[in-house]
Amino acid sequence: MAAACARTVSKVGLSFLETPAARRSGTVSYLLGNVGTHGSRRSYGTGGPGFRSKLFSSVRSGGGRVLGCAFLLGGGLGLYQTMKLSVQQHLAEEEKKASGGGLKLTLYQYKTCPFCSKVRAFLDYHGLPYEIVEVNPVMRQEIKWSVYRKVPILMVDSELQLNDSSVIISSLKTFLTSEGKSLTQILSCYPEMKSLNDKGKEVTEYNNKYWLMLSEADNGVVYPQKGMQKEEMKWRQWADDWLVHLISPNVYRTTGESLASFDYIVREGKFGAVEGFFAKYVGAAAMFVIAKRLKSRHNLQEDVRQDLYKAVNEWVAAIGKSRKFMGGDQPNLADLAVFGVLRVMEGLQAFDDMMENTKVKFWYKRMERATLNHEGLSQRASKQ
Incomplete structure (x- = not known):
């Protein structure tokens, strides 16, 4: 169930990234950092007004692209956590079975x-x-x-x-x-x-x-x-x-x-x-x-x-x-x-x-x- 939800979120994210508005915007370049211009990514404090204004401006100019990246990232993390939990549960069940099914x-x-x-x-x-x-x-x-x-x-x-x-x-x-x-x-x-x-x-x-x-x-x-x-x-x-x-x-x-x-x-x-x-x-x-x-x-x-x-x-x-x-x-x-x-x-x-x-x-x-x-x-x- 959780894995299905995570996959759905990822698909929604991809669909946003494929919209014309998202393709026209430069949001991805901003989010990843202008590596080509500066040679390295700059660190920003989360409390500075400059960061907020640039982010909001980016959202206004290419909101679909930002939202798509967010969905994609969230879906990927959710899928990873779901798979990790599934593997842990499977290993626990196998260990329990090997030790006699937890019988007393x-x-x-x-x-x-x-x-x-x-x-x-x-x-x-x-x-x-x-x-x-x-x-x-x-x-x-x-x-x-x-x-x-x-x-x-x-x-x-x-x-x-x-x-x-x-x-x-x-x-x-x-x-x-x-x-x-x-x-x-x-x-x-x-x-x-x-x-x-x-x-x-x-x-x-x-x-x-x-x-x-x-x-x-x-x-x-x-x-x-x-x-x-x-x-x-x-x-x-x-x-x-x-x-x-x-x-x-x-x-x-x-x-x-x-x-x-x-x-x-x-x-x-x-x-x-x-x-x-x-x-x-x-x-x-x-x-x-x-x-x-x-x-x-x-x-x-x-x-x-x-x-x-x-x-x-x-x-x-x-x-x-x-x-x-x-x-x-x-x-x-x-x-x-x-x-x-x-x-x-x-x-x-x-x-x-x-x-x-x-x-x-x-x-x-x-x-x-x-x-x-x-x-x-x-x-x-x-x-x-």
Whole structure:
């Protein structure tokens, strides 16, 4: 609107300059200064009578020309200011989009939960600012307001609740990639499904949670090569259905490792002094027993480390030697999921053993740098 007005003013100015009276007058020469006669322009004070009389005389003799110059100058300045403001607004909008559209994100989590770690890996990589609420795993008072009693939970602008790590990641990735879609609209593409498991307990699952809800054009940008989307979805599901179940049997493999693991959990988690003491020793003993059951349930080998090594090497082999990440030169959602799951073992014996006895080290270090440096933020900004 402002730009149109400025252009109109400029056109009016030009029309004045084209009038016969304006062409006959010498106003422009006066306004620019008689450079040919004096060799340089003279400075005049704005308060002197000589200046006023010459100006008024010039207006009387060639008023159309003066008025045309004024319109032209005003229109040009207006157009410049309008374009400058438009560019500033565009840059501000792009910066806002790159940083997550100005969303206020709050993550309810357990620090050592692999599903929560997956979400943090995604948020960190994409440079999305978020607050963390550490949930007490015993009382869970921090999420007593929620019908959904698991973590992670991501609250958006204190109003919209996102559940399930894979739904959180898929919906946010869709939001960051798509134009004109709200998170509420996107979330409706991942409907809840409630069912009873083998033990008769109600469980909640989500349809389409490994899909990104993109237009054909956006889909081509995210997955430029054939087969990339299916590969990403396959390994994201593999991380949820298989890799994550190898963590507990490995970090609670022996009584000593169980104690070390719970010492880490208590230090990183939200426990009081007395509660932490009981959590460490009672929890370590309980998880040692549970780890044995998990080993049997998932048909793991006697030495569960071998299953961990096999899974990790399978992942590295799927990436291959020609790619830095499964996503190519940049991590994709499968890279972030696997990294998030494995990261929860850092500082424990199982992690050190994995790094020493598998080929995952170089990929893992690249992922660590990518998330710490928020490389996904600059990548998104360059595409916009």
